[in-house]
Amino acid sequence: MKRLFRWLIASATITLAACGTLAPISNIDNVNVSAQANRPLTAQEVRGAIVRAGAGLGWVMKDDGPNRLIGTLNLRTHTAEVEIPYSPTSYAIKYKSSINLQAGDGKIHHNYNNWIANLTRNINAQLSAS
Numbered sequence: 001m002k003r004l005f006r007w008l009i010a011s012a013t014i015t016l017a018a019c020g021t022l023a024p025i026s027n028i029d030n031v032n033v034s035a036q037a038n039r040p041l042t043a044q045e046v047r048g049a050i051v052r053a054g055a056g057l058g059w060v061m062k063d064d065g066p067n068r069l070i071g072t073l074n075l076r077t078h079t080a081e082v083e084i085p086y087s088p089t090s091y092a093i094k095y096k097s098s099i100n101l102q103a104g105d106g107k108i109h110h111n112y113n114n115w116i117a118n119l120t121r122n123i124n125a126q127l128s129a130s
Contacts, residue, residue: 022102023110028093028120033086033127043067045130046086053122057115070096073115080112082119093119 033046041049047069051061054071061084064070069084071093079099085092093116101109 021110022107023113025095025103025106025108026113026116027095028116030090030092031120031124033089033091041088041127041130043086043088046088046091046127049126049130050084050086050091050123053126054119056122057118059119071119075115078109078111080115082116091123 033041047067050069050071053059054061057073058075059071059073061069061071064083067086069086071082071084073080077100080101081096081098083092083094083096085094095103095108095112097103098108098112101112103109103112
């Protein structure tokens with residue numbers, strides 16, 4: 001009986017701890033694209049900046065039709081997948097799916113949002129260098 005009680009307490013503690021790690025899913029919408037020289041970029045240059053930025057962080061980028069990439073990040077047992085539509089003037093990063101990130105009801109493990117923030121920062125740095 002004591003063993004069952006301890007197991008229930010441990011399960012409840014783990015469940016409560018896991019709940020604290022969830023955050024609203026962060027989508028990045030319509031980020032304006034600008035190059036360092038303030039000259040217009042082509043869609044291909046924006047695509048290249050996104051691919052380079054993602055590769056530097058472990059994201060695998062694949063084309064998914066005109067002006068759209070699918071980015072996949074695999075870390076340990078976790079997978080995040082995002083859609084990245086882009087144009088010569090803007091890009092966005094939108095949640096598509098995940099594995100082992102407790103996604104549901106518009107929430108996800110808080111690390112996902114950190115990964116998206118890092119990806120956004122790196123894309124912007126690549127675009128500035130273009």
